[in-house]
Amino acid sequence: MINYPLLEQLELDTLDVDLYEVEEAEMDEMWSFVGSKKQQRWLWHAIDHATGRILAYVLAPHKDEALVKLVNLLKPFGIKHFFTDAWGGYERILDPNTYLIGKQNTRKIERKHLTLRTRIKRLARKTICFSKSILMHDIVIGLFINRHEFCFQSSLISQQM
Numbered sequence: 001m002i003n004y005p006l007l008e009q010l011e012l013d014t015l016d017v018d019l020y021e022v023e024e025a026e027m028d029e030m031w032s033f034v035g036s037k038k039q040q041r042w043l044w045h046a047i048d049h050a051t052g053r054i055l056a057y058v059l060a061p062h063k064d065e066a067l068v069k070l071v072n073l074l075k076p077f078g079i080k081h082f083f084t085d086a087w088g089g090y091e092r093i094l095d096p097n098t099y100l101i102g103k104q105n106t107r108k109i110e111r112k113h114l115t116l117r118t119r120i121k122r123l124a125r126k127t128i129c130f131s132k133s134i135l136m137h138d139i140v141i142g143l144f145i146n147r148h149e150f151c152f153q154s155s156l157i158s159q160q161m
Contacts, residue, residue, distance in 0.1 A: 020077075022049075022055060022077040022078065023050070023080055024048075024049035024081040024082070024083065025046045025048060025049055025055060025077070026082070026105065026106050027044075027045070027070070027084050028045070028085060028106060029042045029043065030042065030123065031043075032141075033130060034130070034132070034133065035131070040061070040062060041059060041134060042061060044058040044066050044070045045070070045109070046079075049105065049108065054149040054150070059142065067090070068093060071094070082100070083106050084099050085106060086101050
């Protein structure tokens with residue numbers, strides 16, 4: 001999610017964006033539900049294969065359009081190789097020369113799934129904690145990822161000062 005009102009207030013000339021190139025990335029999706037298990041919601045995300053840092057994520061249904069959104073978010077990183085599972089969407093969307101299917105190279109993202117399920121009960125497979133609305137579901141998960149994945153460098157810098 002993008003905070004458009006905040007983005008409009010920023011002076012883009014003075015905004016310093018730390019974007020680095022990523023050689024290889026792992027991509028995967030994990031399901032959760034809103035209201036009942038019939039209403040599935042998917043967290044699509046990609047991590048840097050070398051560092052395990054989340055590069056981008058999308059919360060959406062399990063459809064090709066969600067993968068297209070994620071791939072578009074990843075374009076600025078210049079990723080040359082993707083590691084995925086065997087879901088057919090990757091075959092339909094990604095260039096066949098850029099991705100490799102298999103569990104050997106997706107261990108970090110699978111570990112990230114376990115960490116997220118442990119920390120965010122709404123992502124656990126068997127739980128009494130669930131979202132009643134898609135909006136709240138996406139906000140809770142998005143806030144957690146933004147805080148714990150994208151803000152850690154700035155907090156480390158402030159601790160060192």
